[in-house]
Each structure stands twice: as structure tokens, then as C-alpha cells.
Amino acid sequence: MSHGFVSRMREVLDSTSVLTGADIDERYYQDLAGNVVAKPLAVVRPGTTEQVSRLLCLCNQAKVPVTTQGGLTGLVRGGLPNTNEIVLSMERMNAVEEVNTSAGVAVAQSGALLQRIQERVEQEDHIFPLDLGARGSCTIGGNISTNAGGNRVIRYGMTRDLILGLEVVTANGTVLHGLRRYIKNNTGIDLKQLFVGSEGILGVITRAALRIFPAPSERRVTLCALHSFEQVSSFLGMARRRLGGELTAFEVMWNEYYRLTIERVSGVVRPLPTHHSFYVLIEASANNAERIQADLEELLEGAKDENVVLDATISTSKASAAAMWGIRDSTLELSRTFPYASRIGFDVSLPIDRMNEYVNAIGARTKAIDVRAFAIVFGHVGDGNLHLELHHEHTPDRREDFEKLVYNITGEFGGSISAEHGIGILKRPYLKISRTQEEIETMRTIKRALDPNNILNPGRIFTL
Amino acid sequence: MSHGFVSRMREVLDSTSVLTGADIDERYYQDLAGNVVAKPLAVVRPGTTEQVSRLLCLCNQAKVPVTTQGGLTGLVRGGLPNTNEIVLSMERMNAVEEVNTSAGVAVAQSGALLQRIQERVEQEDHIFPLDLGARGSCTIGGNISTNAGGNRVIRYGMTRDLILGLEVVTANGTVLHGLRRYIKNNTGIDLKQLFVGSEGILGVITRAALRIFPAPSERRVTLCALHSFEQVSSFLGMARRRLGGELTAFEVMWNEYYRLTIERVSGVVRPLPTHHSFYVLIEASANNAERIQADLEELLEGAKDENVVLDATISTSKASAAAMWGIRDSTLELSRTFPYASRIGFDVSLPIDRMNEYVNAIGARTKAIDVRAFAIVFGHVGDGNLHLELHHEHTPDRREDFEKLVYNITGEFGGSISAEHGIGILKRPYLKISRTQEEIETMRTIKRALDPNNILNPGRIFTL
Structure with missing residues (x-):
């Protein structure tokens, strides 16, 4: 240049x-x-x-x-x-341009911070349900380009499900004016789907029309202790049946995550003792506080009767709900209590009926490389998504060995090597574990058709 | 050949x-x-x-x-x-191959009838929520290729939202083995999105992994009479707030649809008198019958107090619920009571706050062509989708004039000329009303890249 x-x-x-x-x-x-x-x-x-x-x-x-x-x-x-x-x-294109509650849509420029959009929509007694830990610094354009997931996927879906329309500029400068505002629009190839989750390699998103929803006025959180993954799985089924559309989060923490967060992260409360094998955080939202309370109590009573849940506590205030979420939201803080060189993060999807076996396999097989290696595991089990942070005491040059091992195990279990974080450059060597050669070749065909000079985020996802 | x-x-x-x-x-x-x-x-x-x-x-x-x-x-x-x-x-590839309730997935070959899939999943106390009048003869492959909508979009989304993975054969015979079973899978361009709704011009779908959900055990239907579209719109807001995730359908019938169905279709009941301007059918589903009943009663009480709803009836049995749905599901039967040459069907999306004005504009401006022309209107107002059947007494050669007029009005109101039916060949001349030239050109680029010899459903959506 x-x-x-x-x-x-x-x-x-x-x-x-x-x-x-x-x-x-x-x-x-x-x-x-x-x-x-x-x-x-x-x-x-x-x-x-x-x-x-x-x-x-x-x-x-x-x-x-x-x-x-x-x-x-x-x-x-x-x-x-x-x-x-x-x-x-995109930092200068950061305006929330419109919030229309009767049409159920908000329009934002792609550089708008997620939290700014959330707060603006909340002023109208509505919610934009996408939510993740980075809310205060991530932008909606980045969320769309990576098809971000987060905490409420179980109820509202991924970012893709929240997009009504996109304005996009393609590689040669063509503006696709696709900022439409209705759910149903079967008029040819749905181009916006190409740009959601493709990490910016096919176009630059400049504006988005987003789905918003009436804000549920009441919210309760319960934290539960369980002794096996089979119980976690049964409990998910019970929660789905009992809470239906009220269920807005079902987050699972393996013992190491819960215990180490309580022990190492400052300012975190301890709603339950730290010796249990699994902890489940459930959030239920609706407009009727008594009913949510009754539903959660019945759910927990039933689960205790059937020995599915060992111990549980329900939030009694916004503060106690926030304190329980605080444990689950301390992933970055917990991570930072360990040296950077000794930790490797993973974000995988798996069929729920294979999750426990998978985590056990990771635990056993990483010990072959480093006998002191251990995994901190947590995730959105209701969406089939686990986050896993592997800790080892080796020098950083063994990093690749651990990555290969974990991704290969993920492939053996029929999982996805990236549930919500995307591929970028770091996961590129492992893409072939989750996508066939024919799929990757078809992705290349589309990239070449829309960006023949390969100028947009080249080398992300795959090389040409 | x-x-x-x-x-x-x-x-x-x-x-x-x-x-x-x-x-x-x-x-x-x-x-x-x-x-x-x-x-x-x-x-x-x-x-x-x-x-x-x-x-x-x-x-x-x-x-x-x-x-x-x-x-x-x-x-x-x-x-x-x-x-x-x-x-x-695809009629020989019609098997429902797997129903896995713990993973929340059913796998079917693309020639499987929608109703066959529904019934198979119901045997496991689950539902595959896609539902439309043609359930007994349409195939899941067709549903996916056209991104079918139907009656429960307000709760479960379009077909696109129900697809976990697809197996597809592209134009040169390449098989894309994308039959994955998890919600979260951010591993490159999400190819399956290209094949959903693109009417078979990019590939032939051979198998699909579908999302299934626990079956709500209880269901109630209420039919309500209202006197203005403003009331319909307010009532939708009230229903969304009161029922939340229980709301599984919000269907609106303009007077002509309701009255003429009662008058002309045999075997249809008359739950409410036929002189009201608007009729709304609400379906609520959950596991607790008393609660649904209480919710609907409170919703109707509030709506009557505020003069939003004039009259209403709630189903007391499966039979009475089916009878109310029977009115809404008689679209084809009602249509057939008029001569084929005199009716033209439309399927449009619009911002809800412009719907009434739109319908009035159609009524007024079609009379300029035929003073006796009138429209029968009904639709999924909660999804922004109206179906409209225009009746006229002209010879069939005026058909195009009516089509042009209605689609042009749709364009003026910022609507989509096809909400859920697609473009095919019949709506091709009007695609440019809902998509910009740049969007259509980008669709062509993708078609040329994936099907360079133009052998798959050529001429559907657009010509090359």
C-alpha cells in the first residue's frame, strides 16, 4: 500500500x-x-x-x-x-437510530455497543435479548458477524434469530439495502443469512434491524446443586416442561468452576457449599412474580423428591439474583487468576447425551500430556454448548498438542469445534474436524464469487 | 434430451x-x-x-x-x-429416520410428508411445531425449500428456525453432509441457510435434522370479535404481555373472511355472530390447563373492560377448539366456492402499524378497475403477514392489472410481495418491488457460482 x-x-x-x-x-x-x-x-x-x-x-x-x-x-x-x-x-457508526415497539424492531448502526442497544430498548419497556459478558464493549456488528450466542439462547435463539434485516456493503462497494423489518419475507435467496456468522469475509455490515420483545417484568434465579450429569440432564427436561416459555437460562457449572470462582474471585458470594459435583443456574422470566415463584418452588420440590436436586436456593431480590449470575459471569475474572500461558479456552457443541463422557475423556486423555492438567467446565447445556478451560503446567509450546487433542476428541464425539466463538485464524487448522472438505470447498466458492480479490478479512475461517 | x-x-x-x-x-x-x-x-x-x-x-x-x-x-x-x-x-425418500427426544431432534428424508413427521414426533410426547393447511400432502423438503411459515410462527418461528442441519446435493452432484444436530455451530459460512427458502435453485435437499419440542399437554382456543384494526393491534400487545410463551397463534380474520366462511363453507360452526368487523383467534398452549384458562379469562376480561374486545368465546373441549380452527383453516374451501377465474391470491408482509391503511387502499384502488371487486383478508397478524384474496368480475385477462396494482401498493407501503409462499415463476415479475436490483444481482452471482450450468429449477425466482 x-x-x-x-x-x-x-x-x-x-x-x-x-x-x-x-x-x-x-x-x-x-x-x-x-x-x-x-x-x-x-x-x-x-x-x-x-x-x-x-x-x-x-x-x-x-x-x-x-x-x-x-x-x-x-x-x-x-x-x-x-x-x-x-x-x-466501525466505531463512529454507533447510533441506535430507532426503537419501534409496535413493530417490534430496533435499528442500529453496526458499531453500536450491545449494552447501549439493550439500555435504549429497555427505556421502552422492551428487551433486545442478546446478552453476553462482553456486552459493555462488543458491538452489534461483531455480534452479527460472529452469530453470537450467550445466556438467553434457550429462549430467544442465537443472534441470527434476532435479525430482521441488514444493510451490508460487499467487497466491490455495492450497498445491499436489506434493512427490512418483518419476520416473513420469502422473496428469493435470503442474503442476510450469508453475512450472519461469516466473520466479515463476505461483506461489511453497516446497519441492522433487530427483533425486540416486551420486557418480562419479573425475573427469578435459582441455583441448584446436583451430584451427577445424568441428574443435570433430567433436571433440564423437568425445567423445560415445568417452565416452558418462562425458562430464559439454564447454565451448568462443573464443580471446579463453581468452587474455584468462590475461592479465587473477589466479591463473589457463596449461595451453596462448594463440594457438590454440579451446579445449575436457572433463570425464569414472566410478568407474574407469584407464578414464577410457585413454578420454581414446584420444580425444585419435584426435583428434590426424585433425588435429582440435592440443594437449592431461589433469589429473593434483584441483588441476590445478580449475585448468583455474578458467579456464572466471572469466567474472565476466574481465568485471569491463572497465568495466561497455562490456560487454553475451548467452546464446543455436543449432543447433550454425550457431554459427560466427553468431559471425562478430556480429563483422562489430557493427563497423558500433563498429569496435573485439569479442565474448568461450564456452559449453556440447554443449547448443547460447553465452555472448557484447560489448565496445564507445561511451557506454551505444548499448547498446540493440547488443542489438537481436545479438538480431535470433540470430533470423535461428533461435536462442533466452535459453538459460538467462530473460527477466525486461531481455529482455522481445526475447521476440518467440524466441516467436510466439500463444505469448506463450497464456502470457498461463495467467498470467491462475492469477494474475488479476497480483500475482506482474508485468511479468516479458511485460506483461498 | x-x-x-x-x-x-x-x-x-x-x-x-x-x-x-x-x-x-x-x-x-x-x-x-x-x-x-x-x-x-x-x-x-x-x-x-x-x-x-x-x-x-x-x-x-x-x-x-x-x-x-x-x-x-x-x-x-x-x-x-x-x-x-x-x-x-423425492417421493421415494420419505422416511422419518430418527426421533431423539433427549437431543431434541428428528431426522427425516426430504420427501417425508409434514403430517407424517408431526405424528411420528407426537408418539414421543413431543411436537414438530411447523404446521400449515397442506400438512397432509406437503413434504418437509418443500417446506424447507420455501421456508414455510404457517400458524405457529409467533411462537416457534419459520421453518428456517426449526432446522438444525441439512444434507444437500449441489448441481454438480457434490453431497454436502451437513446433517448436524446442535443449535450452536459457528464454524464458517452457515451453508444450510443458503438452501432454506431458495426454492431449490441452489441444491437438492435430501435429509433434514429438525428441532422438536416437548408437547404442551394443554391447549385452549378463544375466538374474539373486535370493531377496528386499532383494537386488533392493541389486543395483540395485550395477548403478548399476558400470555408470553403460552401464545402459540394469533390469527386475524376480516369480516368478509369470517362471514363468508360461515355462510358458504359446509360443516363450519358459528361461534360468534357474523356482523363484527374483525375476528381474532388465539391459541394458548402450556402444561397447566387451569392456568391457561385463567390467563385467557383475565386477558379477555381486561380487553373487554378497555373496550378492545366486544365479544368472545373460549373452547371447552378439543372438539370446540377444532371447530374454531376449522373456520380459520377453511381458506381453500372458501376460495373454491368462487369461480377460479375471478379470484387472485396474495401473501404479503407489512409493518403492523400500516396494515389497516393498506387493506383500505387495496379496497379503494381495485374498485377503479372493477367497482364490484372486493378482498377477503385474513392472516398471521402477529408475524406481520396478511393473506388477501381479491375477487373481481372481469375476464381473466385483467388478472395482471390487479396483480400489478396490489403489488405496487404493497411496495408503496414498504411491504414484501411474498411473506411465505415464495416467488417461483408467477411472482417473478414483481420481485423487484421487494428486492433491490443489487440484491437480485447478488442472488444471481450466488446462483452462477453454485450452479454454473443453471440446471436446478431454472427460471424460478429470477432468470439468469
Whole structure:
């Protein structure tokens, strides 16, 4: 990329939108752990869709590759620039443009923070149900590009299920004005589906029409202790039947997660003793507090009668509910109490009936590499999704051995190597475990058709 | 297509799978109204995915176009063969192969009838929630290819939302083994989304992994009378808040639909008088009968107090619930009481806050063509979807004038010209009202990339 190209970018956008040299802050090329990559040659911060279009048109003609950045909270090295890529930051396109409760839709620019959208929608007594720990720093554009999941998938689905329409700029600068606002629209290939979850390799999302829902006025949380995974699985079935549409979260923590969080993370409460094998956090939401209370009590009574649940506590206030969620939401804090080099995170999907066997296999087989290795496991079991943090005492160069082992076991159990975090660059070597060669080749065909010069997030998911 | 080609098809499949000449029954080239098109040169009925793959490989090499057929219940002339196309009928691949309640999944071949899947899943005390009037003759492959909607979208979403994985054969015979069984799987471009709703132009679906849910044991239906659309809209908000996840249908019938069905369709009951402007049918489902009853009673009491609902009746038995659904499900029967030439069906999506104005505009402006024209309107208002049957007394050659007018009004109101029926060939001239030129061009790019010889359902949705 030449100086001439920078000048041309400044011409088609405006000079303040294009940062170079010393004006480029470290945050544009630094990951969550503070590691930096090579400084990009330019950071472009468009303020309008038209500017994104002009920029991509220029980059496409000059074959200059672009990395699109949202909140940089991803975990697979999708958003950090590779050498020779310019950064396209969506941070200036951050407006929540409209909230229409009668139509059940909110419209936001893709750089809007998730939490900002949540709060704006809540002002209208509605919710935008997507929710994850990074809510305060991730952007909706990043959430859509990675098809984020999070805590309420069991009730409201993945990000994909919450998208009514998208405005997208494709590689050659074409603007797809697809910001439609209705659920049903069977008029040809549903193009927006291509851009959800494809990690920015097919287009740059500039705006989204999002589904919003009336806010349930009441919410209760219960934390339960169980002694086996079979009980967890039975309890999920009981909760689904008893709570139906009231069930908004069913989160499971293996003993290590719960115990170590209580022991190591400051400010966390201890609602139940730490010696049980499994802990389940259930959230129920509806408009009738007495009914939720009665439902949870009946659920727990039934589960205790059948020896499915050993011990349980129900929230009595917003504060006690928040305290229980605080344990489940301390994943990052717990992680940081261990040295960076000794931990490896995984995010997998599995059929629920194989989860326990899977976790046991990981435990046993990682010990062959490091006898002191152990896994901290938790996740959205109701969605078939486990998060697993493997801890070892080896030098970082054994990292790849552990990764290979865990992903191979995931493949043996018919699982997905990425439930909600995506592939990016870090998981690329393992994509073939979860997708067949024919599927990956078909993905390449689509990439080549929509981005023939390979300028959008090149090398993410797969290489061409 | 030569005789040599037929022989080659018989070689790669088997002789009984390839029908020609007098062996081709009329049902393969006849629409729902009994109209026939030109007899296809061959009807191929593969029994395995491998056979579909071999067939498409052959057709692709010889550039012989193929029409894939499910239950032929579509309304846009998508499934009838054009001249020179062979028919690929999925009728022999009709097995429900697996129902796994603990994993929440059923696996079916694409030629399986929707009703057969529903009934098989119900044996396990679960439901596959997709439901529409054609359940007894439509196939799941057709439902997926058209992203069918139906009566329970408000609770369970469109067909797209019910698909966990697909096995698909692409134009050159490549088999995409994507029959995965988990909700979360962010491993690259989600290819299955391309095949849902694209009307068979990108691939032939051979198998599907479907989401199933525990069956709610109790169900109540209420039919209500209202005097304005504003009341209908308020009532929807009240029902959503009061019933939450219990709300499984919110169907609206304009006076003409309700009155004429009672008057003209035999065997239909009359739960409420026929002089009201609007009728709403609500279905609530859960496991607790008393609670549903109490919820509906409170909802109706509140709605009556606020003068939103004028009159209402709640089902007291499965039979009375079925009788109320019978009115809403008599669309085809009502339609058939009018001569074919005088009626034109529409299926549109609109923002709910513009629906009434839209229906009034259709009423007023169609009278400029035929002063006696009138519209029968009903639909899934909770999903923004209206069905509209326009009746006129003109000769069939004015049909196009009415279509143009209604679709243009739909465009003026920012609506979609096809909510759930798709585009096929009949709605192709109007696609540009709901999709921009850039979107249609992008669809063409994808079609060319995946089916360069244009052999799969050519001319459906758009021409190349």
C-alpha cells in the first residue's frame, strides 16, 4: 500500500477519517490479553454507509485487504489486522437510530455497543435479548458477524434469530439495502443469512434491524446443586416442561468452576457449599412474580423428591439474583487468576447425551500430556454448548498438542469445534474436524464469487 | 434430451427409478387447480442420496435442467416442470429416520410428508411445531425449500428456525453432509441457510435434522370479535404481555373472511355472530390447563373492560377448539366456492402499524378497475403477514392489472410481495418491488457460482 493510496482514501472519505502513523492508537492492534500485532498502515473510521462503500470500492480496485473491527472482544483472532491490511473501524457508526415497539424492531448502526442497544430498548419497556459478558464493549456488528450466542439462547435463539434485516456493503462497494423489518419475507435467496456468522469475509455490515420483545417484568434465579450429569440432564427436561416459555437460562457449572470462582474471585458470594459435583443456574422470566415463584418452588420440590436436586436456593431480590449470575459471569475474572500461558479456552457443541463422557475423556486423555492438567467446565447445556478451560503446567509450546487433542476428541464425539466463538485464524487448522472438505470447498466458492480479490478479512475461517 | 440420456439415467440409477412416456402420471405435471403443463420427458424417483448425486452429476454434464418436486402444494408455480426439464421427485425418500427426544431432534428424508413427521414426533410426547393447511400432502423438503411459515410462527418461528442441519446435493452432484444436530455451530459460512427458502435453485435437499419440542399437554382456543384494526393491534400487545410463551397463534380474520366462511363453507360452526368487523383467534398452549384458562379469562376480561374486545368465546373441549380452527383453516374451501377465474391470491408482509391503511387502499384502488371487486383478508397478524384474496368480475385477462396494482401498493407501503409462499415463476415479475436490483444481482452471482450450468429449477425466482 502506497502513500498515494492513503491520499486517495482521504479524498474519497475525509482526512479525519483516515489515521496513519503515530495517530494510530494501540487498541486497534491489541488483543484482549494485551498482546499487540504489527501496527496497521492505516485505520479508517467511516461515518456513513456511503463512505464504507467508497472505501471498499477503492480497496477492491487496488486489491488492498481490509480487516473490519467492532469491539475487538472476539476470541479467535478475527479482528486483529494481518500485515498489510488496513483496519476498517466501525466505531463512529454507533447510533441506535430507532426503537419501534409496535413493530417490534430496533435499528442500529453496526458499531453500536450491545449494552447501549439493550439500555435504549429497555427505556421502552422492551428487551433486545442478546446478552453476553462482553456486552459493555462488543458491538452489534461483531455480534452479527460472529452469530453470537450467550445466556438467553434457550429462549430467544442465537443472534441470527434476532435479525430482521441488514444493510451490508460487499467487497466491490455495492450497498445491499436489506434493512427490512418483518419476520416473513420469502422473496428469493435470503442474503442476510450469508453475512450472519461469516466473520466479515463476505461483506461489511453497516446497519441492522433487530427483533425486540416486551420486557418480562419479573425475573427469578435459582441455583441448584446436583451430584451427577445424568441428574443435570433430567433436571433440564423437568425445567423445560415445568417452565416452558418462562425458562430464559439454564447454565451448568462443573464443580471446579463453581468452587474455584468462590475461592479465587473477589466479591463473589457463596449461595451453596462448594463440594457438590454440579451446579445449575436457572433463570425464569414472566410478568407474574407469584407464578414464577410457585413454578420454581414446584420444580425444585419435584426435583428434590426424585433425588435429582440435592440443594437449592431461589433469589429473593434483584441483588441476590445478580449475585448468583455474578458467579456464572466471572469466567474472565476466574481465568485471569491463572497465568495466561497455562490456560487454553475451548467452546464446543455436543449432543447433550454425550457431554459427560466427553468431559471425562478430556480429563483422562489430557493427563497423558500433563498429569496435573485439569479442565474448568461450564456452559449453556440447554443449547448443547460447553465452555472448557484447560489448565496445564507445561511451557506454551505444548499448547498446540493440547488443542489438537481436545479438538480431535470433540470430533470423535461428533461435536462442533466452535459453538459460538467462530473460527477466525486461531481455529482455522481445526475447521476440518467440524466441516467436510466439500463444505469448506463450497464456502470457498461463495467467498470467491462475492469477494474475488479476497480483500475482506482474508485468511479468516479458511485460506483461498 | 435424447433417448441416450434416458438410458444413461437408467444405468446410473436403476430402471424402475426412471419413468418416461405413458408411465408418467398426470400428477407430476398438474397444479392444485388441476391445470396441466407439458408432460416432462422423464420423471426420476431416486431412493438414495447417492442416486440423487449420480443423477445431478449426469444432468450437469449434459446440461439437462431438473425440476425438484415435493408435494406440489406450492402456489407460485415453482414445482411444475418447464418444457425440456426432467422431474426429480423425492417421493421415494420419505422416511422419518430418527426421533431423539433427549437431543431434541428428528431426522427425516426430504420427501417425508409434514403430517407424517408431526405424528411420528407426537408418539414421543413431543411436537414438530411447523404446521400449515397442506400438512397432509406437503413434504418437509418443500417446506424447507420455501421456508414455510404457517400458524405457529409467533411462537416457534419459520421453518428456517426449526432446522438444525441439512444434507444437500449441489448441481454438480457434490453431497454436502451437513446433517448436524446442535443449535450452536459457528464454524464458517452457515451453508444450510443458503438452501432454506431458495426454492431449490441452489441444491437438492435430501435429509433434514429438525428441532422438536416437548408437547404442551394443554391447549385452549378463544375466538374474539373486535370493531377496528386499532383494537386488533392493541389486543395483540395485550395477548403478548399476558400470555408470553403460552401464545402459540394469533390469527386475524376480516369480516368478509369470517362471514363468508360461515355462510358458504359446509360443516363450519358459528361461534360468534357474523356482523363484527374483525375476528381474532388465539391459541394458548402450556402444561397447566387451569392456568391457561385463567390467563385467557383475565386477558379477555381486561380487553373487554378497555373496550378492545366486544365479544368472545373460549373452547371447552378439543372438539370446540377444532371447530374454531376449522373456520380459520377453511381458506381453500372458501376460495373454491368462487369461480377460479375471478379470484387472485396474495401473501404479503407489512409493518403492523400500516396494515389497516393498506387493506383500505387495496379496497379503494381495485374498485377503479372493477367497482364490484372486493378482498377477503385474513392472516398471521402477529408475524406481520396478511393473506388477501381479491375477487373481481372481469375476464381473466385483467388478472395482471390487479396483480400489478396490489403489488405496487404493497411496495408503496414498504411491504414484501411474498411473506411465505415464495416467488417461483408467477411472482417473478414483481420481485423487484421487494428486492433491490443489487440484491437480485447478488442472488444471481450466488446462483452462477453454485450452479454454473443453471440446471436446478431454472427460471424460478429470477432468470439468469
